[in-house]
Amino acid sequence: MGPVLxxxxxxxxxxxxxxxxxxxVDVRHPQRGAxxxxxxxxxxxxxxxxSSSSVLAEAIRAGTAPAAIVLGEADPILALGAIVARELYxxxxxxxxATDPSLRTGRVAKITATRETARIxx
Amino acid sequence: xxxxxxxxxxxxxxGAHGDAAALAMRIVxxxxxxxxxxxxxxxxSAHVDGCLYHGLAGLxxxxxxxxxxxxxxxxxxxxxxxxxxxxxxRYRGDVGTVAKAxxxxxxxxxxxxxxxxxxxxxxxxxxxxxxxxxxxxESNAIVFCNSVLGARTDRYGDFIDVCAALTGRxxxxxxxxxxxxxxxxxxxxxxxxxxxxxxxxxxxVLGHLLGQEAGTEVAAIAGLPADTSEDxxxxxxxxxxxxxxxxxxxxxGITPEAPTLxxxxxxxxxxxxxxxxxxxxxxxxxxxxxxxGRLGAVSVGxxxxxxxxxxxxxxxxGTAEPAVPFYVNIGRDVLAEAExxxxxxxxxxxxxxxxxxxxxxxxxxxxxxxxxxxxxSAKWAWYAPANIGVDVVIGGLEDCxxxxxxxxxxxxxxxxxxx
Numbered sequence: 001m002g003p004v005l006x007x008x009x010x011x012x013x014x015x016x017x018x019x020x021x022x023x024x025v026d027v028r029h030p031q032r033g034a035x036x037x038x039x040x041x042x043x044x045x046x047x048x049x050x051s052s053s054s055v056l057a058e059a060i061r062a063g064t065a066p067a068a069i070v071l072g073e074a075d076p077i078l079a080l081g082a083i084v085a086r087e088l089y090x091x092x093x094x095x096x097x098a099t100d101p102s103l104r105t106g107r108v109a110k111i112t113a114t115r116e117t118a119r120i121x122x
Numbered sequence: 123x124x125x126x127x128x129x130x131x132x133x134x135x136x137g138a139h140g141d142a143a144a145l146a147m148r149i150v151x152x153x154x155x156x157x158x159x160x161x162x163x164x165x166x167s168a169h170v171d172g173c174l175y176h177g178l179a180g181l182x183x184x185x186x187x188x189x190x191x192x193x194x195x196x197x198x199x200x201x202x203x204x205x206x207x208x209x210x211x212r213y214r215g216d217v218g219t220v221a222k223a224x225x226x227x228x229x230x231x232x233x234x235x236x237x238x239x240x241x242x243x244x245x246x247x248x249x250x251x252x253x254x255x256x257x258x259x260e261s262n263a264i265v266f267c268n269s270v271l272g273a274r275t276d277r278y279g280d281f282i283d284v285c286a287a288l289t290g291r292x293x294x295x296x297x298x299x300x301x302x303x304x305x306x307x308x309x310x311x312x313x314x315x316x317x318x319x320x321x322x323x324x325x326x327v328l329g330h331l332l333g334q335e336a337g338t339e340v341a342a343i344a345g346l347p348a349d350t351s352e353d354x355x356x357x358x359x360x361x362x363x364x365x366x367x368x369x370x371x372x373x374x375g376i377t378p379e380a381p382t383l384x385x386x387x388x389x390x391x392x393x394x395x396x397x398x399x400x401x402x403x404x405x406x407x408x409x410x411x412x413x414x415g416r417l418g419a420v421s422v423g424x425x426x427x428x429x430x431x432x433x434x435x436x437x438x439x440g441t442a443e444p445a446v447p448f449y450v451n452i453g454r455d456v457l458a459e460a461e462x463x464x465x466x467x468x469x470x471x472x473x474x475x476x477x478x479x480x481x482x483x484x485x486x487x488x489x490x491x492x493x494x495x496x497x498x499s500a501k502w503a504w505y506a507p508a509n510i511g512v513d514v515v516i517g518g519l520e521d522c523x524x525x526x527x528x529x530x531x532x533x534x535x536x537x538x539x540x541x
Contacts, residue, residue: 027508047365047367053281057183058180076282083152
């Protein structure tokens with residue numbers, strides 16, 4: 001559960017998020033300067049670097065990750081970061097594919113996910 | 123949909139090949155579920171990106187694998203690390219990070235990976251053959267492998283890359299399958315001058331535009347010269363995999379799965395977008411974050427420079443000496459070859475600073491005088507502002523060399539006028 005942050009463009013975690021602070025640091029991103037810690041991060045898709053798995057896993061380890069990630073299109077690279085963080089640290093961060101117009105920045109949402117389905121309450 | 127496993131896959135899961143291989147297979151199988159694959163397939167080789175230090179999670183994952191007896195089961199090359207092991211004196215960063223970054227690199231070598239430390243494994247002699255299934259990570263390597271070599275890899279990231287190397291298996295999904303490799307849209311160059319088509323300045327800018335237009339889709343590009351070199355396709359793909367999530371493109375009449383547009387699209391009707399020079403000018407403006415003529419340094423060789431690019435750089439520099447720090451990133455195998463063949467001596471005597479095993483926008487190795495950094499790489503221009511806190515200017519290699527010698531930014535604007 002957490003406050004929703006909707007990104008207008010895809011974000012690469014590597015080069016786009018500082019895993020020490022959770023800040024969006026991609027200088028060309030419209031939400032540069034926003035912070036993803038504890039947010040329900042909603043974005044159209046992943047982007048760019050294949051190192052994003054590591055950066056997401058590191059952010060989950062360090063406690064600077066979003067509470068959940070909701071993607072318009074599946075992104076195995078982000079899913080993998082969450083799977084490895086669960087294997088190593090037992091911390092669960094849902095990465096789900098869904099479009100739900102009630103997910104708007106500032107609202108509080110709750111995501112409950114299993115391997116097959118996700119339930120969004122916003 | 124359950125993933126159908128072979129007896130051998132199940133033996134991995136049950137620990138027949140040790141704890142590390144069991145963990146690796148567990149992750150491969152879980153990723154098969156994520157990508158909707160119904161079974162796993164063999165890969166002939168792997169290229170692993172996970173050796174680059176991003177924090178403790180990646181290091182602790184590698185520690186756990188080595189503690190569990192990890193050994194790669196297919197030939198595996200390594201991507202760049204955080205450190206330049208051949209030129210350690212260039213490092214300007216936090217000393218505390220060095221030991222952890224070095225440990226992470228060593229752990230992957232301990233698993234049996236070849237210490238190639240390059241983001242351009244397609245420059246190595248053992249590159250994959252057409253149609254071969256492999257497991258490559260590193261976004262620019264992925265797009266080159268699929269598009270230019272016609273070998274097949276999905277868009278793998280850190281962790282799954284080494285899991286594939288430790289098991290020799292990947293999910294049958296994404297770009298391993300014929301139907302996912304066909305073009306879903308076309309970008310058609312129109313009215314672009316012969317001069318711009320013949321200049322290396324075009325390709326990173328076009329790639330940047332491709333990434334933005336195509337996002338995650340496979341696109342076909344029509345209108346490029348039939349003799350477009352691998353180095354130009356490298357620059358194009360690296361840019362597209364930075365501004366978008368491009369894992370494959372077709373260049374009609376150039377890349378192996380696109381002898382014609384009809385073959386590239388498998389005969390399907392797809393949307394077509396015309397790219398006039400004005401769109402390229404806009405993409406080029408977007409890539410540069412600097413706006414005045416000062417120049418702080420130059421960095422080329424992202425992805426790692428090929429032998430041909432080094433020969434061209436040496437020829438452009440001649441006996442001139444750059445007035446600002448000039449860096450070139452080179453994989454250590456190509457560096458060794460270029461030492462023998464000549465261009466490196468020319469570059470060294472001109473004072474060019476060679477970086478290997480890593481890259482100038484990943485590791486803190488650059489001295490930058492007052493002013494932005496100029497590069498010929500859209501990938502470098504895309505990531506460097508956030509990664510190392512510099513402003514950037516993008517230009518062709520010729521512009522980079524002229525500017526470095528003059529000590530200020532010189533760009534050939536006439537290239538970008540309408541044809």
